[in-house]
Amino acid sequence: MRLESHPIVDFKRGKEVTIYFNGQPVKAYEGETIAAALYAAGVRVFSRSFRFHRPRGFFCAIGKCSQCMMEVDGVPNIRTCKVYVRDGMQIRTQNAKPDAENDYFAIIDKLIDRFFPHGSHYKKFNSPRLLREFMTKQMRKMAGFGNVPRNVPDVNTEYEVMEADVAVIGGGPGGLSAAIHAAKYGAKVVLLDENNYLGGQLIKQTHRFFGSGRHKAGTRGIRIAEILEEELMQYDNVDIRKETKVFGIYGMDVAGVQNNSKLLRVKARKIVIATGAYERTLIFENNDLPGVYGAGGVQTLMNVFGIKPGNKGLIVGSGNVGLILTYQLLQAGVDVAAIVEAMPRIGGYFVHAAKVRRLGVPIYTRHTIVKAFGEKKVEGAVIAQLDERWNVVEGSEREIECDFICVAVGLSPAHELLYHVGAEMKFVPELGGMVPLRTRFNETSVKGVYVAGDVAGIEEATAAIMEGRIAGIHSAITLGYGGDEAKKELDEAVKDLEEFRAGPFGERIVCGLEKCVLESEVML
Amino acid sequence: MKYLERGYLEKDELPSLPPAERIESKKPVVYIECPQPIPCSPCYESCRFDAIKMDNINDPPEVDYEKCTGCMACLRVCPGLAIFLVHIKDGKGYVTLQYEFLPWLEKGDKVRLYNRKGDHIGEGVITWALKPERNDRTQLVTVEVDKDLIFEVRAVRKG
Ligand SMILES: Cc1cc2nc3c(=O)[nH]c(=O)nc-3n(C[C@H](O)[C@H](O)[C@H](O)COP(=O)(O)OP(=O)(O)OC[C@H]3O[C@@H](n4cnc5c(N)ncnc54)[C@H](O)[C@@H]3O)c2cc1C
Ligand code: SF4
Ligand code: SF4
Ligand code: FES
Numbered sequence: 001m002r003l004e005s006h007p008i009v010d011f012k013r014g015k016e017v018t019i020y021f022n023g024q025p026v027k028a029y030e031g032e033t034i035a036a037a038l039y040a041a042g043v044r045v046f047s048r049s050f051r052f053h054r055p056r057g058f059f060c061a062i063g064k065c066s067q068c069m070m071e072v073d074g075v076p077n078i079r080t081c082k083v084y085v086r087d088g089m090q091i092r093t094q095n096a097k098p099d100a101e102n103d104y105f106a107i108i109d110k111l112i113d114r115f116f117p118h119g120s121h122y123k124k125f126n127s128p129r130l131l132r133e134f135m136t137k138q139m140r141k142m143a144g145f146g147n148v149p150r151n152v153p154d155v156n157t158e159y160e161v162m163e164a165d166v167a168v169i170g171g172g173p174g175g176l177s178a179a180i181h182a183a184k185y186g187a188k189v190v191l192l193d194e195n196n197y198l199g200g201q202l203i204k205q206t207h208r209f210f211g212s213g214r215h216k217a218g219t220r221g222i223r224i225a226e227i228l229e230e231e232l233m234q235y236d237n238v239d240i241r242k243e244t245k246v247f248g249i250y251g252m253d254v255a256g257v258q259n260n261s262k263l264l265r266v267k268a269r270k271i272v273i274a275t276g277a278y279e280r281t282l283i284f285e286n287n288d289l290p291g292v293y294g295a296g297g298v299q300t301l302m303n304v305f306g307i308k309p310g311n312k313g314l315i316v317g318s319g320n321v322g323l324i325l326t327y328q329l330l331q332a333g334v335d336v337a338a339i340v341e342a343m344p345r346i347g348g349y350f351v352h353a354a355k356v357r358r359l360g361v362p363i364y365t366r367h368t369i370v371k372a373f374g375e376k377k378v379e380g381a382v383i384a385q386l387d388e389r390w391n392v393v394e395g396s397e398r399e400i401e402c403d404f405i406c407v408a409v410g411l412s413p414a415h416e417l418l419y420h421v422g423a424e425m426k427f428v429p430e431l432g433g434m435v436p437l438r439t440r441f442n443e444t445s446v447k448g449v450y451v452a453g454d455v456a457g458i459e460e461a462t463a464a465i466m467e468g469r470i471a472g473i474h475s476a477i478t479l480g481y482g483g484d485e486a487k488k489e490l491d492e493a494v495k496d497l498e499e500f501r502a503g504p505f506g507e508r509i510v511c512g513l514e515k516c517v518l519e520s521e522v523m524l
Numbered sequence: 525m526k527y528l529e530r531g532y533l534e535k536d537e538l539p540s541l542p543p544a545e546r547i548e549s550k551k552p553v554v555y556i557e558c559p560q561p562i563p564c565s566p567c568y569e570s571c572r573f574d575a576i577k578m579d580n581i582n583d584p585p586e587v588d589y590e591k592c593t594g595c596m597a598c599l600r601v602c603p604g605l606a607i608f609l610v611h612i613k614d615g616k617g618y619v620t621l622q623y624e625f626l627p628w629l630e631k632g633d634k635v636r637l638y639n640r641k642g643d644h645i646g647e648g649v650i651t652w653a654l655k656p657e658r659n660d661r662t663q664l665v666t667v668e669v670d671k672d673l674i675f676e677v678r679a680v681r682k683g
Contacts, residue, residue: 007626008661208603208662210564212581218566218601220660331625345528350560351604357531358679360642365529462563503561503582 001040003306007331008206008220011306017087022099034080034091035061035068036305044290044377046070046080048096050143052112053105055376057290061297063194064278064414069145070094075153076146081300084196094146101376105142158262162239164190166475167254167268169246169417172200173461174453175274176228177468181489182272182475183235185482190266191238192256194245198232199225200276200453202461204299206331207324210349211462212500221461222303228465246275249421252448270448270475273418274468277411277432277454282316285371287407291378295325295408302332310404314381315339316369320348320460322408326356337402340367340383342390349505369405370397378404413455421446430512431457437518440494441474442467445518450475459509466497525560532640533557541675542589542610551594552611552620555675556585558604567598567607596620600659609666610674617671618651619678623663627682629653635667635680645676 003011014030021038028037035046035058045055046068059065063082071092072078080091093100116124125135166182168175171193179191197203205221216224232238244258254266279294281287291310295317298309313329315322318341326336336356344366346353353363370382370392385396412433418425423436424445435457436444443450450471453464473490476482501510527533542553554575556567561582568578568585575591576598578584599607599622609620623629633650652666669677 005626007624007628007656208601210562210603212563213566213569213601217564218570218603223660333626345525346531349562349564349604350528350531351558351562351606353528353531354533354557354640354678355605358638358640358642359681360638363531499581500563502580503563505562506582 001042001308003302003308003332006306009222009303009306013306017085019085019087019089019091021091022093028085030085032085032305033061034070034072034078034083034085034089036081036301036307037085038080038091039301040305040307043101045093045100046290047093048100048103048105049288050095052109053096053103053107053142054109054288055100055103055106055290056288057377058293059281059297060279060294061300065294071146074149074151076149081297082194095142095144108142155261159265160258160262161265161267162190163267164188164239164269165479165481166190166270166272166472167192167266168272168274168472169193169254170200170274170276170453170455171195171198171240171242172274172276172453172464173202173224173228174276174455174464174468175200175272176225176232177465178272178274178450178452178472178475179238179468180228180232180235181469181472182270182481183232183238183472185473185476185486186237187270187476187479187481189235189238190254190268191232191240192244192246192254192264192266193240193242196243198229198240198242201296204296204303205324205461206303206328209461211460215462215465215496215500217462224461246417249417249449269479270450271421272450272452272468272471272475273421273455274452274464275414275417275455277413277458279407280410280412282369282407282409284369286373289372289374289378290376291374291404292372293404293406295321295406298404298406299325299328302334303328308332308334309406310402311335312337312402312404314369314383314400314402314405315408316405317341317408317410318343318346318348318353318363318365319408319410320352321410322406323348323352323356325406325408326361327352327359330356330359330361336361337400338383339363340369341365342368342386368392372405378402381405411454411458413458415455418444418449418451418455421449423449424518426516428457428512428515430508431459431516433458435512435516437516439518441490442471443474443518448475448478457509457512463497463500463509466493466500469493470497527559533559538675539586542587546589547610547674548612552609552618553589553594554587554592554598555608555610556587556598556606557608557678558584558602558606560584564603566601566603570597570601572597596664599664600662608678612671612674615671617669617674618666619669619674620652620664620666621678621680623665623680624661625681628656628663629665629680629682633682635682637667637669637673637677638679638681639676640678642679645673646670648677648680650680 096103165187202225211217246256312335452468648667654664
């Protein structure tokens with residue numbers, strides 16, 4: 001399952017180590033996440049669903065969906081896609097007997113609704129008290145989230161307080177660009193990211209980017225991440241904290257946890273939120289079967305860890321993400337059975353579609369996935385044609401042979417922190433969901449709090465970089481840095497972005513943005 | 525925009541072809557299959573001979589076949605794999621295209637030829653191959669084909 005060679009990426013695997021999965025030794029390499037190592041070893045069932053004990057695999061591979069939670073070294077509910085392997089690690093699946101793969105409780109999936117309709121457990125077994133206590137205990141064993149650790153975990157904890165002119169949350173293209181441009185004019189910047197690398201989504205994008213040459217188009221996403229990181233490293237007024245998860249913003253204090261052991265409090269004068277997005281899923285029969293993955297999850301597995309997701313995939317969605325992913329799968333030597341698209345037209349760029357079409361991948365527009373099938377993992381899928389009113393055309397169903405399915409139906413902004421600061425939000429479908437109102441300089445309704453990148457509206461890396469530039473410069477200027485030179489660059493940056501969005505693909509975004517402009521005294 | 529329903533261009537949707545004399549002249553000439561307005565411009569920015577016209581980043585590129593020298597600068601960077609170099613010499617056709625698969629190709633390799641739809645339409649021989657490391661792992665390769673196929677062959681695979 002591990003790729004030895006790849007046309008674009010050289011996989012640098014660390015030292016070989018052994019981890020234990022439900023007691024069995026599994027070979028892994030340092031630098032791999034637990035989830036990646038288990039996947040490479042053939043594990044597909046990562047957990048069982050809470051109530052029905054249906055098998056669940058990984059989905060997002062970036063710590064957002066919680067389907068990969070296991071007990072690691074005695075600590076329950078660890079997202080195994082976010083934790084790196086260590087020699088001798090003990091990993092166990094939770095709330096399944098004897099383990100998630102062969103869970104006896106799976107029988108519940110077939111029976112439970114007949115005997116215990118939803119919510120009925122609140123009414124059943126309430127008396128006598130002894131029965132209630134016994135049953136509560138049993139139900140928690142079956143449906144809880146792991147077992148509470150017996151001992152207090154043996155870790156040293158620290159607390160650090162720091163001050164910053166600009167705190168940037170998220171080290172993807174949006175955050176990196178914001179940090180670079182604030183630092184460039186002299187602001188003291190702290191950049192926080194929960195990964196142990198910078199670059200966000202870019203680090204799994206092996207293809208050359210679109211956009212203008214001035215903004216690094218024609219360059220591979222993975223290299224853009226390197227270029228931005230190098231640019232940022234030039235400035236010594238930047239403090240980069242990797243493996244630091246921000247869990248809240250209190251007033252202008254940003255709170256995070258570094259390396260699972262240090263509590264961090266950043267007293268910031270300005271904050272840029274650049275936390276990116278979540279992958280969406282789609283409703284169809286058995287969409288929770290292991291083997292149904294988010295497109296980004298598959299990219300992570302394949303392009304970051306060099307692990308094949310399977311032998312033959314079905315791609316749902318023909319936006320750029322679905323099209324590019326198809327091409328990347330072919331590059332990794334994985335077959336793609338088809339791309340299905342519910343709209344009458346391909347959603348992404350024609351040139352991306354042409355790339356995979358000429359390599360023999362059929363693209364079925366006006367088609368959808370009806371169901372996935374398989375016992376404990378995907379063994380195939382059924383697709384069907386849609387009529388004008390989005391109903392399945394009777395008799396058009398056909399089976400597709402595949403062992404995994406990638407859902408590439410778009411992203412939604414990762415906006416928790418925006419709610420935390422109390423930014424005014426609005427539902428704007430063109431931008432992918434709930435997004436903050438903002439000024440043309442990307443400042444939200446909360447003064448001093450900016451947004452950049454996908455969290456402000458789903459777009460693309462070039463736009464994220466441009467927005468980061470605007471937010472970074474504006475925050476520096478309003479703190480008194482940069483002078484006329486900065487103001488000039490800010491004007492230029494705003495103009496560049498307007499021009500970038502001027503085409504038909506930008507129309508949607510511009511239309512969405514019009515719905516969430518915040519008119520305030522933004523003049524400098 | 526029918527091509528967006530299928531993912532490939534039909535004959536009547538192709539941009540205007542370079543004049544026959546130009547295709548058969550000393551140097552190969554570029555042919556770009558990028559009809560849709562998208563915010564993309566590296567081809568335009570990389571051309572030192574002013575052969576690609578694009579007033580706005582969202583305009584599709586338009587080639588001035590007289591100005592194009594066949595230098596391949598645009599071919600190196602196009603993220604859409606949408607640029608091809610075509611040439612007819614001594615009665616044989618040549619297509620140069622981007623290639624990003626393993627195994628890498630070398631001069632003399634026999635390859636299978638595919639058209640825009642992915643149909644297998646014959647075999648060809650690689651006559652020139654830029655080493656992948658010379659272009660951040662996008663190989664440029666020239667394949668010799670029947671001269672009537674230079675506007676048909678759009679992908680090659682080894683084996
Ligand atoms: C298959 C695919 C192909 C693409 N192709 C292109 C293309 O050709 N051209 C293009 O311009 N764009 C492309 N994009 C889009 C582009 O990758 C994204 O739009 C871009 O990465 C968004 O940048 P961002 O900085 O907003 O978010 P991200 O890159 O998602 O970065 C967000 C970062 O924030 C961190 N983070 C989130 N929450 C927290 C927290 N609470 N604490 C600490 N850190 C946190 C995350 O770990 C992550 O590193 C593509 C995307 C995909 C999936
Ligand atoms: S081949 Fe060279 S001259 Fe011709 S369009 Fe491309 S860059 Fe310009
Ligand atoms: S670089 Fe390629 S994809 Fe971009 S506009 Fe030019 S031809 Fe089209
Ligand atoms: S949280 Fe780990 S796969 Fe989604």
